[in-house]
Amino acid sequence: MIPTKQDVLGTYERVKPWVHRTPVLTSTYLNEITGASLFFKCENFQKMGAFKMRGAVNAIQNLSDEQKNHGVVTHSSGNFGQAVALAAQKLGITAFIVMPENAPFVKKEAVKNYGGHVILCPSTMKDREETSQQVIKEKGATFLHPSNDMDVILGNSTATLELLEDHPELEVIIPPVGGGGLLAGTALAAHYYGMNCSVIGAEPIRVNDAYRSLLSGKIETNSSSETVADGLRTQLGDKNFPIIKSLVKEIICVEEEEIIQAMRLIWERMKIIIEPSCAVPLAAVLKEKEKFKNKKVGILLSGGNVDLSNLPF
Template sequence: MQAYPKELLHSALQKVSPYIHRTPVLSSGLLNELSGTRLYFKCENFQRGGSYKIRGATHALIRLMESGTVPAVVTHSSGNFAQALSLAARSLSIPAYIVMPENAPKVKKKAVLQYGGKVYECYPSLQAREAAAARIAEEHGAIFIHPSNDPMVIAGQGTAAMELLGEVPDLERVIAPVGGGGLLGGTALAVKYFGKHCIALGGEPFAVDDAYRSLKAGEIMDNETTDTIADGLRTVLGSHTFPILQNHVQIIIRVTEEEIVQAMHLIWERMKIVIEPSSAVAFAAVLKEPRHFKDHKTGIIISGGNVDLQNLPF
């Protein structure tokens, strides 16, 4: 039996649909001209909680509840999964404890609190996040849900690409940003099962290019810095996401901070929608290496719109 059978993704979409929005797919004639391809943006910036992560959080919670009592849940996240788990837990009447790095955007911390999550700040390192989450799990009897490296989270995240492929079934490329790999992993599985002559690609900041280097090295690599404007992509691949990318993602395109800001600015200006820097990475990758996309119908997962309007990069 496959670890991620097609039926798992089918089931995930059925289970989360009552709790999420079916987000729109938008296009822009000008951006098509700039990129040399026909682009279809799956706008998860309009999703509940402001990002695609409500999909994976909700699916993981529902699966936990089906398997037994869930007294509480805990996770660590720089923002979007923190908001998603808080909102999903509130919808399902489960307490949520959220570990967030001290340098996480204030707007995201505020949203977590508004959604009912209990925030614990920590030093901005993966080790500090994991240690704090483990301590809270022990103190409160909470079940840990990893923001990306969890099979049920990955399957839930894949539902965004499933919806996109359902609306534009003849896509030839689907690209998503990659941090921990939950979105790109789920997207790659959706492309494998529901695409027709379609491939999955990833976009990643040069500053945190662990996924690119991991696929080259054949093993999970770390990052020496988290210094990128794309705060949602500062995490690294895990034991569940890495093999999916190895098997189903052909190309990861790295982009600079300047290219991320330029892509973000173009989408704000031309499409009139609010997206965060992490969401701009996939579009920046299309602009960076158009040869992979020229004359191919391309889907882009806009991962979220949780941006601090008081601290815009343009």
């Protein structure tokens, strides 16, 4: 069942005190080279550096007191692990973050600094899931999924709600597509709060399960997870896909080189640090200029956690 307008608004009231209202930036140069008017919602400036904070805060707040007492668990080597750790710390509950042994040191440290309990396991998905199950069994903790969870999707929608409050005139909003949680949340907020505002996803062609799923009408899978957009390697889920199918017009696929070029443009011209994942929407606009010409386009810059010692340029 698709959440209502009241669900989105209720979520915002719940999430608002715990997140930054991030700024919306523009760039004369990027408007010139695209021919569109671009409005960048800077979730790279969000607490812990990504929009994921919104979904984590909402999901944790919606737990029962009994659940809260036993804490939460997720498996993630990326932003969602940090988001759950920080949200749990702020809301005064325990968070167990299952991470692969080979995760970068800085990512493990970040989770620990946010008060999360890091539980290491071998790096296969099977091991991560089994280890999470063990934590659920032993600690009674509640599992939180990074994208295929209605509370997370609703939490994500609040970024677009803010963007549309600031710029109600937007005609299209483009989020990057990974597990589909941000795309679904964006589509919900645009549907209820936009003035005829459509949502177009932007996805790396190498992991374009969402693009293919939208065409076929059923959830497709990726054979590889290899892309520079490391936040977008995850698979579409059965909670977010119905929302996407019902509210999303189109998904544009882009090549690796196009992602890297768009990322560099944002770094050089806007002087802000974004992850490769959130360069994907600008890459889509640059690829299909005619489609966005003279349009007012919102772009979700989803996060800014990047390893400065390992840049793609």
